Amino acid sequence: GNSVTQMEGPVTLSEEAFLTINCTYTATGYPSLFWYVQYPGEGLQLLLKATKADDKGSNKGFEATYRKETTSFHLEKGSVQVSDSAVYFCALRGFNKFYFGSGTKLNVKP
């Protein structure tokens, strides 16, 4: 079956620190992979996606590479800002269904 596992939070970093949020998946077939971000009190927003192996999704300084050999899609950012504080969800899209990870809360301190 399909599933997504991401690191538990919260993750607390100082401004300008390097961010990695780990995400691994199990899937049948060749799913698309996504990162969504949820700011406090808001809905989920698509942050980036990758639709096939070795694709790199990027947006707003965030990056993630679809690694089929390690079944991973880790989220990275070189220098986080206070405004990046949010909950980040890794997800995969199997046939007509999304599978979300449990979310990782990121706190960035000034």
Add this chain to the structure above:
Amino acid sequence: DTAVSQTPKYLVTQMGNDKSIKCEQNLGHDTMYWYKQDSKKFLKIMFSYNNKELIINETVPNRFSPKSPDKAHLNLHINSLELGDSAVYFCASSQDRAGANNRDGYTFGSGTRLTVV
């Protein structure tokens, strides 16, 4: 603005009441969803409709009934509300092709925070 919009944003009600949450999307998508997010931020799909037809119905109590009058609207009606129904409910939509391995993301609404007291 093109978006998925839900109303109301907040809903506080007593146990045993019946309530509805409305969702509308003007993106021209033909598939809509309801998700429940619990206090630990875990997201669970409840229902999915494609062109007004129910295609996903996860293990959800019968007290929850979705209604899709047209492909731009998917409402959620909840009967006999219980304390455990307190959560944030998200509507989402996507443009899917029937029978295909669709690869696009979903567009989410901003959520309805339901509190049952």
